[in-house]
Amino acid sequence: MRILLVGAGGVGSAVVPIAARRDFFEHIVVADSKQSRAADVVAKIQDPRFSAIALDASDQAAVEAALTEHRCDVLFNAVDPRFNMSLFQAALNAGAHYLDMAMSLSRPHSSKPYELTGVKLGDEQFALADAWRAKDRLALVGMGVEPGLADVFARYAADHLFESIEEIGIRDGSNLVVDGYDFAPTFSIWTTIEECLNPPVVWENGAWHTTEPFSEPEVFDFPEGIGPVECVNVEHEEVLLVPRWIDVKRVTFKYGLGEEFIGVLKTLQKLGLDNAGKISVGGVEASPRDVVAASLPDPATLGDRMRGKTCAGTWVKGIGKDGEPREVYLYHVVDNEWSMREYGCQAVVWQTAVHPVVALELLATGAWSGAGVLGPEAFDPVSFLELLNAYGSPWGMRDQTRKALVTA
16 A cells, blocks of 8 residues: 555644554655655654655645655545545545545535534535545545544444444543643644534434534543543534434534633634635735634644643443443543653644554455445444554443433
8 A cells, every 4th residue: 555645744743653653555655735844754753665745735736646656546635624625536536545534624504504504514525426436446534533433433332332322422522731821722723713613513313403603511521530521512524424324313523622712712703813715914815714823833743741631432322232221432542641652742633643544554454445435434343443452542431321411
């Protein structure tokens, strides 16, 4: 397997040291708009299976040329989802397989944004499913941690733990602290603004609908010492993916943001600084959202200042295989101290990066295979979870049948 990894930012830079410990691939070309950034990532590894090039993710023709020149049979998209469709189309045109960690962007309903869906996450990609099948190529979408591992957990629960499922809720929380900063997001602020300020989508009784941002607050008790964290509805791919493959009455995604973080996001929105379109400032055109991102520290550089753990997981409620009511939380926790010591990567980006690498290894060995546009739910979850353990990053399950959520 020869891979074109597009993006050497936080997650892309974490992919390289993770993949370097494995032998399932022949070569990985690390591509970034800044060739020096890609080169720095490769230089730290000192492994001849990696090389670095400069590449503009928005230049579809250049991406197609890079796939051809470097004989890559997989395009691994590790950049902001605003570039998804140019990379997605480039891989299709070049006859390469494709993997991303966040799907094509949504557009709210024009008149009822907090009731009805407009263009949903992934709609543009799923619209081209027939073209991918016709070329016998796979586009594996939403294969990070959330979405990604969370969807694998949902598939595992449906196959092995439950006879029928009433509700699946993705719940993400942490007790991470970044010393020295009043406000320092641990993940791309561009992506965070996009998913947190868009109308959250909920799957309920066979249909998708939207709600207000930060709605339905609840306190969820996270494992391994993280403890209770207030979580709120956020737009996320799992809600759009899970019901395509799993029979379930309700699906939600709730994120533990915290009151201060939500306040900052609301202020950015009030000031128009969440705008992704370009405006003219003193004769220079710039996106307000890009200006915000440029003003904040690079999440990849925060590891030395971070303390604590991050948890991604899938809460499932329904009727178990024994015919009795059951409620479980399947989860994956990463301690920042461990990820920094083992890989030199902060916990959030490392947790996002490890799962697509596991998926690529399964595709390389043939344990996973398929054609068209597919989510993680379309594949065998057991082989994934077993290999994740082999990567030294175990997952857990908490049976909380008698433990109720506390409503805020």
